[in-house]
Amino acid sequence: MRKTLVAVAVALPLLAACTQNADTAPSGGSGDAADPRALTVDSSADACTLSATEAPAGTLTFDVTNSGDQVTEFYLLGEDGLRIVAEVENIGPSISRALTVNAPAGTYVTACKPGMTGEGIRGDFTVTESDEGGDVSADEQELVDQAEANYAAYVEDQSAQLLEKTRDFVERYKAGEDDAARALYPVARTHWERIETVAESFGDLDPMMDAREADLEPGQEWTGWHRIEKDLWPQRAQDYTPLGDDERATYADDLLANTEELDSRVQDLTYTVDAIANGSRGLLEEVATGKVTGEEEYWSRTDLWDFQANVDGAKVAWEGVQPIVEEKDADLADQLTSRFEELQDLLDAQREGDGFVTYDQLTPAQVKELSNAVNALSEPLSRLTAAVLS
Amino acid sequence: MAGAFAVGRGTAHAGPDGAATAGDVRQAAYAFRGAHQAGIVTPAQDRLHFAAFDVLTDDREELVSLLQRWTLASEQMTAGEPAGDGAVGGDVRLPPDDTGEALDLPASGLTVTFGFGPSLFRDADGRDRFAIADRQPEALRDLPHFPGDVLDPARSGGDLCVQACADDPQVAVHAIRNLARIGFGTVAVRWSQLGFGRTSTTSTSQSTPRNLFGFKDGTANVKAEESAALDEHVWVGSGDDPRADWLAGGSYLVARRINMTIEVWDRQPLGDQEMFVGRTKGAGAPLSGGEEHTAPDFDMPGSNDQPVIPVDAHVRVVHPGQHGGVRMLRRGYNFVDGSDALGGLDAGLFFIAYVRDPATHFVPVQLAMSKSDALVEYLKFTGSALFAVPPGVGPGEHVGQALFT
Numbered sequence: 001m002r003k004t005l006v007a008v009a010v011a012l013p014l015l016a017a018c019t020q021n022a023d024t025a026p027s028g029g030s031g032d033a034a035d036p037r038a039l040t041v042d043s044s045a046d047a048c049t050l051s052a053t054e055a056p057a058g059t060l061t062f063d064v065t066n067s068g069d070q071v072t073e074f075y076l077l078g079e080d081g082l083r084i085v086a087e088v089e090n091i092g093p094s095i096s097r098a099l100t101v102n103a104p105a106g107t108y109v110t111a112c113k114p115g116m117t118g119e120g121i122r123g124d125f126t127v128t129e130s131d132e133g134g135d136v137s138a139d140e141q142e143l144v145d146q147a148e149a150n151y152a153a154y155v156e157d158q159s160a161q162l163l164e165k166t167r168d169f170v171e172r173y174k175a176g177e178d179d180a181a182r183a184l185y186p187v188a189r190t191h192w193e194r195i196e197t198v199a200e201s202f203g204d205l206d207p208m209m210d211a212r213e214a215d216l217e218p219g220q221e222w223t224g225w226h227r228i229e230k231d232l233w234p235q236r237a238q239d240y241t242p243l244g245d246d247e248r249a250t251y252a253d254d255l256l257a258n259t260e261e262l263d264s265r266v267q268d269l270t271y272t273v274d275a276i277a278n279g280s281r282g283l284l285e286e287v288a289t290g291k292v293t294g295e296e297e298y299w300s301r302t303d304l305w306d307f308q309a310n311v312d313g314a315k316v317a318w319e320g321v322q323p324i325v326e327e328k329d330a331d332l333a334d335q336l337t338s339r340f341e342e343l344q345d346l347l348d349a350q351r352e353g354d355g356f357v358t359y360d361q362l363t364p365a366q367v368k369e370l371s372n373a374v375n376a377l378s379e380p381l382s383r384l385t386a387a388v389l390s
Numbered sequence: 391m392a393g394a395f396a397v398g399r400g401t402a403h404a405g406p407d408g409a410a411t412a413g414d415v416r417q418a419a420y421a422f423r424g425a426h427q428a429g430i431v432t433p434a435q436d437r438l439h440f441a442a443f444d445v446l447t448d449d450r451e452e453l454v455s456l457l458q459r460w461t462l463a464s465e466q467m468t469a470g471e472p473a474g475d476g477a478v479g480g481d482v483r484l485p486p487d488d489t490g491e492a493l494d495l496p497a498s499g500l501t502v503t504f505g506f507g508p509s510l511f512r513d514a515d516g517r518d519r520f521a522i523a524d525r526q527p528e529a530l531r532d533l534p535h536f537p538g539d540v541l542d543p544a545r546s547g548g549d550l551c552v553q554a555c556a557d558d559p560q561v562a563v564h565a566i567r568n569l570a571r572i573g574f575g576t577v578a579v580r581w582s583q584l585g586f587g588r589t590s591t592t593s594t595s596q597s598t599p600r601n602l603f604g605f606k607d608g609t610a611n612v613k614a615e616e617s618a619a620l621d622e623h624v625w626v627g628s629g630d631d632p633r634a635d636w637l638a639g640g641s642y643l644v645a646r647r648i649n650m651t652i653e654v655w656d657r658q659p660l661g662d663q664e665m666f667v668g669r670t671k672g673a674g675a676p677l678s679g680g681e682e683h684t685a686p687d688f689d690m691p692g693s694n695d696q697p698v699i700p701v702d703a704h705v706r707v708v709h710p711g712q713h714g715g716v717r718m719l720r721r722g723y724n725f726v727d728g729s730d731a732l733g734g735l736d737a738g739l740f741f742i743a744y745v746r747d748p749a750t751h752f753v754p755v756q757l758a759m760s761k762s763d764a765l766v767e768y769l770k771f772t773g774s775a776l777f778a779v780p781p782g783v784g785p786g787e788h789v790g791q792a793l794f795t
Contacts, residue, residue: 066679069679070690071678071679071690071691071692071693071698073693089692089693089694090677090692090693090698092675092676092677092678092679092680092690092698093678093679093680094675094679094680094681095670095675095677095679116691116692116693214537214538214539214540215537215538216537217536217537217757217760217761218534218535218757220537281657285654285657288651288653288654289651289654292732293732364731367731367732368731368732368733371732371733371734372733375653375733378653378654378657379657381657382657382658382659385659386659
């Protein structure tokens with residue numbers, strides 16, 4: 001999950017884009033004679049040798065072997081030699097990587113980039129007309145742009161709401177209005193959990209804001225949401241000494257300052273479609289490892305609020321890329337839609353007032369049912385990124 | 391340690407032909423007595439039964455008597471013989487000494503390795519039950535809390551431990567079952583763990599196995615053939631700890647039950663899995679290239695101005711080069727204890743490492759891992775224990791004799 005997030009400034013390959021970087025057995029110098037769409041590439045220190053420089057339109061596989069002694073990259077570029085159609089990075093010496101790309105007929109440029117510098121060793125590549133696929137909708141770039149813009153707006157909106165509600169929360173907490181603070185706690189955290197994979201990508205802020213007691217390193221001070229959570233719900237703690245007013249103010253101000261910092265950093269982020277798809281998967285993993293097991297909100301037992309918020313965030317990310325996936329893999333799109341619904345039905349059954357029942361009110365059978373639904377959704381979700389980029 | 395082999399290693403783990411070796415392997419037998427205890431540098435067998443015991447008695451003589459009886463039974467069982475007076479042929483009015491399920495089975499490379507926990511020297515109330523507190527090794531202290539630890543006390547700690555390894559699971563279980571039976575009244579099992587599919591290689595003649603993440607593990611392990619490295623990193627030297635000279639020639643055993651969140655891991659794209667580990671999944675080569683045993687090049691630049699082996703890759707974070715060159719002899723096993731309440735596999739790695747000093751050879755590595763290893767996202771540490779493993783047992787001695795004389 002740590003890796004699945006983010007937020008890069010550079011647009012990734014899109015359009016007819018890639019990608020499936022699979023580890024494959026080292027291959028010889030020649031492509032599969034039976035399949036003109038299976039090609040090999042030998043990237044050495046001073047040459048970029050393809051088994052063929054022409055292939056019929058459809059799903060092409062380039063099996064790239066690095067025979068040099070520096071890390072290499074392989075690119076399929078558009079006719080202009082600038083637009084990246086597909087790429088595979090980080091191929092270490094004597095390692096092979098496969099690049100799969102759905103390429104329509106046209107003229108392309110291939111490039112190996114040993115040492116990852118310069119414009120690489122280039123060659124011309126032609127994809128000929130064929131009956132098999134390779135079509136790219138002209139609207140796809142539009143869909144991609146739309147998805148990226150919408151998701152950035154969503155994150156900014158959630159971050160703004162998080163900041164506003166956190167401000168309210170810490171004021172109540174500092175003022176000793178514990179009931180009001182307890183009521184606001186899961187509401188404010190909902191906005192954190194909806195964008196948790198983005199928030200977690202800031203490796204310095206996350207431990208200060210969202211660490212659980214067991215996550216601490218020796219000597220690390222416990223701060224953030226869960227420190228305050230324990231102070232508001234000390235029932236499960238043994239020999240707990242409540243925080244004094246000064247300590248409350250320290251932790252509260254610290255949380256607010258970090259939330260402000262988070263909000264300011266979020267403004268600069270942009271998201272690629274694959275990062276959005278990965279974020280959707282990552283949020284469901286957060287559910288599977290922390291929320292469905294009741295470990296996230298140990299003191300307050302408000303895990304189902306977080307659960308719902310993770311699902312909300314995953315669903316928004318999914319719906320952002322849904323139009324792209326509907327064109328590329330309609331079955332996957334249908335499956336994801338119905339599994340999101342099934343999971344939501346189970347969550348809706350646990351609603352109480354404006355929120356949810358506490359985790360300790362769930363029966364083991366209900367927890368199991370929720371867990372099964374999370375697994376059922378997570379499996380197709382793990383194929384989402386590849387589908388978006390295919 | 392060469393003398394510990396009753397049957398040559400060549401027959402114990404021969405060539406790559408699995409079918410042919412399976413038969414040979416079970417004929418292997420390792421001598422119980424020697425300069426070091428067997429079961430450390432012995433080529434890692436395929437099966438494990440590990441048990442931790444609480445000592446019930448406060449009587450030193452009773453404890454020593456148990457160690458004598460355990461020594462004799464272990465010597466018999468590692469030779470492929472039943473414990474005590476055997477399983478059959480005795481007085482029909484008495485339950486047999488040996489429980490019998492290993493009858494007709496060969497020694498199967500069984501080794502039985504004993505260790506002493508911190509609580510043997512001082513119990514939870516600080517009591518010195520056996521007049522050995524002044525000989526407690528400085529490094530034999532409860533391990534600190536590491537981030538990510540969610541330890542179950544019922545799977546952690548212990549006054550004594552017994553590691554039984556064999557190439558037949560029934561033989562390993564038989565050993566623990568019979569030792570536990572001999573100990574009833576003096577000791578009680580605190581926890582035990584079954585393991586399968588060794589996850590480490592302790593001899594250059596063995597191929598590197600895979601853990602349940604599907605990756606080759608322990609490529610950089612200290613091997614039996616590296617005698618200088620063993621002296622430097624595994625065996626406690628005489629003079630290492632003036633209070634505990636009885637431990638010279640022994641080692642420290644770190645045991646960690648590491649649950650893997652298997653279902654979540656299985657949904658990670660292959661490229662991500664390889665970046666978390668820092669090796670290719672197929673060949674096990676470092677991402678900086680070459681073959682499995684090629685040294686990783688942590689400085690090799692990769693795409694996007696990041697090193698080709700990511701900064702949080704497991705292979706980088708735990709590499710000896712990051713920790714002043716300290717190495718461990720790892721001897722862990724995969725485990726699957728059925729499924730948890732949510733239907734997920736209760737599975738992972740039962741990590742065992744032998745080190746000369748846990749304070750220098752384990753704690754810093756575990757801390758670095760907890761702090762910055764990408765793999766930790768998919769791990770939960772559910773059990774933990776540390777034991778001092780006394781040196782080998784000489785002729786006529788019982789295990790740990792030097793501590794009690």
